[in-house]
Amino acid sequence: MLGVDLHTHSNISDGTLSPEQLVQAAHEIGIHTLALTDHDTMDGLNLAEKVAQEFGMRLISGVEISSQWSRPATKKSYGVHVVALNMQNPAPLLELLEQQKHIRAVRAKQICDLLIPLIGEDIYTDVIAKVDNVPDRVTRTHIAKTLVEKGYVSRAQQAFDKYIKEGKKAYVKFDGLGLEETIQVIHASGGFAVLAHPTRYDLSATNIRYLIEIFAKFGGDAVELPPAVDPLGTRQMVDRMIAEFGLKVSVGSDYHGSNMPWIKLGNIPRVNDGQRGIWESFV
Numbered sequence: 001m002l003g004v005d006l007h008t009h010s011n012i013s014d015g016t017l018s019p020e021q022l023v024q025a026a027h028e029i030g031i032h033t034l035a036l037t038d039h040d041t042m043d044g045l046n047l048a049e050k051v052a053q054e055f056g057m058r059l060i061s062g063v064e065i066s067s068q069w070s071r072p073a074t075k076k077s078y079g080v081h082v083v084a085l086n087m088q089n090p091a092p093l094l095e096l097l098e099q100q101k102h103i104r105a106v107r108a109k110q111i112c113d114l115l116i117p118l119i120g121e122d123i124y125t126d127v128i129a130k131v132d133n134v135p136d137r138v139t140r141t142h143i144a145k146t147l148v149e150k151g152y153v154s155r156a157q158q159a160f161d162k163y164i165k166e167g168k169k170a171y172v173k174f175d176g177l178g179l180e181e182t183i184q185v186i187h188a189s190g191g192f193a194v195l196a197h198p199t200r201y202d203l204s205a206t207n208i209r210y211l212i213e214i215f216a217k218f219g220g221d222a223v224e225l226p227p228a229v230d231p232l233g234t235r236q237m238v239d240r241m242i243a244e245f246g247l248k249v250s251v252g253s254d255y256h257g258s259n260m261p262w263i264k265l266g267n268i269p270r271v272n273d274g275q276r277g278i279w280e281s282f283v
Contacts, residue, residue, distance in 0.1 A: 002271070003031055003032040004034075006034075006037070006060065006224075006251060006279065008036055008252065009064075010036060010038055010048070015256045015257045016258045016259055018047070019047040022257075023051040023055065024051060030266070031266050032058060033060065034052065035083075036048045038063060040065060042062075042097065060085055062085050064082070064083050064084075065096075066104075067178065068175075068176055079176075080201065081197070082182050083193075083195075083252070085250070089189050092185050092189045102136065104138065108124075108143070111140070112124035112143065114170040118163060119147070123150060140160065141256075141259055144164065184219070195224060205234075209237065212242070213241070221247070222247055222250045222278040223247050224250045224251070225269040239275075248280075249271060249278065
């Protein structure tokens with residue numbers, strides 16, 4: 001076991017374990033280097049760090065940033081997530097995250113407003129109750145879980161498919177920072193920029209390759225390796241792009257606790273011979 005997991009979530013965003021519980025769970029399965037990468041917030045890091053020190057684990061500062069990119073030929077904008085790791089001077093990134101939090105809070109209310117004529121009820125109060133009434137912590141997962149609890153759908157994925165994913169009537173785009181600007185802010189904060197789960201954006205193979213190419217051209221540092229459940233050909237394509245552009249690799253489970261029970265903490269893809277792990281660059 002590598003003992004490294006650089007992509008995890010706590011209940012500060014859309015995971016179910018507290019930061020402290022997450023660190024303890026990682027320790028129990030032998031993880032020695034853990035990154036907490038909640039969506040657009042670093043608010044859980046201090047809580048996680050206290051427990052990590054008790055266990056002698058290395059906690060890497062992290063955050064998963066909602067960003068966007070586009071192809072010049074089509075002008076269509078696509079969402080993308082960039083994991084920022086090991087920030088040495090987080091001030092520039094924290095300033096950006098305050099903007100992202102505002103966008104997230106506004107978006108949550110807009111989604112709930114769009115749902116009213118579709119389900120005949122305003123569920124916003126129930127949604128923000130799931131995040132201790134802190135609106136900027138709401139993700140679509142919280143909205144989906146509320147729709148399940150209210151009986152409008154039978155499972156969370158059905159909420160996405162019926163109401164809140166792209167193309168559906170209650171979808172609201174997360175209007176985050178552009179990809180190049182996101183990478184620049186991460187670097188200004190002394191951190192590393194990692195392209196998160198490149199095969200999970202419902203993109204064609206052509207667009208995945210283009211995304212990795214522009215990520216590299218904008219100065220990105222590493223690409224998160226696809227999970228083992230992805231087809232071998234997909235992994236091979238990503239490996240070729242990593243090698244072509246001289247990128248390092250990152251490994252992470254994208255663990256969310258019971259919100260995504262099929263994803264196990266510490267279950268990371270293998271690293272091929274010759275691939276350089278971004279964790280080897282951490283100070």
